[in-house]
Amino acid sequence: MTELLSPLEWVFVILLGLVPLVGLAFHLWVMLAGHGKPNPDDAD
Numbered sequence: 001m002t003e004l005l006s007p008l009e010w011v012f013v014i015l016l017g018l019v020p021l022v023g024l025a026f027h028l029w030v031m032l033a034g035h036g037k038p039n040p041d042d043a044d
Helices: 007-036
Strands: none
Touching: none
16 A cells, blocks of 8 residues: 555645544534533523
């Protein structure tokens, strides 16, 4: 399998694989971190 791609191409393959995972982790972090904030409706 390693003979199919050059080392530089493997860098791009790994990069394109990591970008969605980083985006998913960031999305989950924002969702979970946002639960600690009080809602404006609950302030009454």
